[in-house]
Amino acid sequence: MNLNFQNAKSLLALSKALLEDDFDLRIDVPLDRLIPTVSLRLNYVHWIEDLIQNKETARGIDLGCGASCIYALLGCRLHPGWRWLATEVDSLSIQYAKENVERNGFAQSIEVVDLSQSSRLLPEFDGNVEFCMSNPPFFASLLEAQGLTSMRNESRAPPRSCSTASIHESTVAGGETAWLRRMIEESLTLRTRVRVYSSMLGKKSSVKVVKRMLREHGISKVTSSTFCQGRVMRWGVAWSFDDAVDFAASEDIQRSVNPSPTKSFDLVVPPSFFERRTKDVASVGATLVRWLQALKMEVTETASSATERQYEATAFANTWSHQRRKRRMEKSFGEEKKARLLSDDSAAADEVPADEVPVTEVPADEVPADEVPATEMPADVVPADEVTVTEASSAAESAATIEHAQPGGAIPLVCFKLVLHRKSDVQFVVTLQWVDGQSRDALHQVLQFIRNKLSAVYAESD
Secondary structure, rough: OOOOOOOOOHHHHHHEEEHHHOOOOOOOOOOOOOOHHHHHHHHHHHHHHHOOOOOOOOOEEEEOOOOHHHHHHHHHOOOEEEEEEEEEOOOHHHHHHHHHHHOOOHHHHOEEEOOOOOOOOOOOOOOOEEEEEOOOOEOOOOOHHHOOOOOOOOOOOOOOOOHHHHHHHHEEEOOOHHHHHHHHHHHHHHHEEEEEEEEEOOOOHHHHHHHHHHHHOOOOEEEEHHHEEOOOEEEEEOOOOOOOOOOOOOOOHHHHHHHHHEEEEEEEEHHHHOOOOOOOOHHHHHHHHHHHOOOOEEEEEEEOOEEEEEEEEEOOOOOOOOOOHHHHHHHHHHHHHHHHHHHHHHHHHHHOOOOOOOHHOHHHHHOOOHHOOOOOOHHHHHOOOHHHHHHHHHHHHHHHHHHOOOOOOOOOOEEEEEEEEEEOOOOEEEEEEEEOOOOOHOOOHHHHHHHHOOOOOOHHHH
8 A cells, every 4th residue: 555645634534543553542633733753752651651661640731732642542542541731722623623632532531622712821720740741843934844044965865755744843943942931931830740851853063052041050960862664754852840750761771871872974085095195093093083173073083903993073064065166266366366466466576666675575473374376385374274284283272173073062073983903004994973963964964075085096086
């Protein structure tokens, strides 16, 4: 059977069939509201089970239940002892959510709360609740939701399924991190009245931002998780003010003990690279470091041996793309400037009286800095992407370059591990492995940059 994931009716039919077949749940959702993917929502519910240690009796809050009210319905089906407050601000979604609750016989377990007139995210409630879950809009604007202002690489395939979410379901002022800031601020007031606060995020980069906000408010009991189903990845963050809450089973700890494998990329150093160089691992490693530092990356050596060097590199901006175009522009600019200077000098020489010092004899240190011809530019002012191996900057200059490229509190564009391994006297292998960042495509671009540099035949082109 073939399913057209670009067709909203097909998506709704699939979700309805899965919920009815696997959970005996019957729902209906309008085609102009978010149609939930069952596996993703189920993953989040299972994480909540872990966070509250599989309690069979609990009160929970779902912030923004949508038309499907799927989290509360799944929670009640899996745990009949759970009770829910499911909030929503959209009138059409509220209508459908209430009908879905009634249709499945959970009117005594799930209360759909209208917060359209409230300025708060969390509803008023009596006593305490065990957990709060949320799945805020990912995007800060309609343009970002449509992919017109996102960092998604144009070479990547478009999403396989269509989006039926309404504007209020997909966008919020400031994006999901701004929404989480509000939730964190409200949690500071409620504190232990909610035992565990949590949210599912659509961008991996948001996880670090949210954790930083939690630290800024002195919230130290924090955990996170990754939800992976098929081609879709989502991330969860949870926090608590309750000293009795134990996040020992969180994914953060599991990953440190049992790290999941990350795909790495290898390339072999070509023999032409060694035509004018020594073949020891230290020298080759130093060359790679200088290339990356010239791209304004922060590079740290993490391990070394007689046959291997390991580094961690971090980039906060794309400084490696269009290198040839940049060199051509700089060369063209330099030649134009030199021609203009020669023309100006020639004209000036015709006007200088015989008893005056000729222009050609003006001391070099008196020539304005912006008039130095490009071909005579001192090595210490060569643009960073033109620095060669033999013209490496001093440690102080490198530090200044890195500081310029690293805005305070910025999330890295890409952070990766680089391993240089000497397999034999004539074979060196460079391995790049993703660590963190906003764009995995950036790692592929850096890999291609290094490949181009290594493939250069002549020393002067390095």
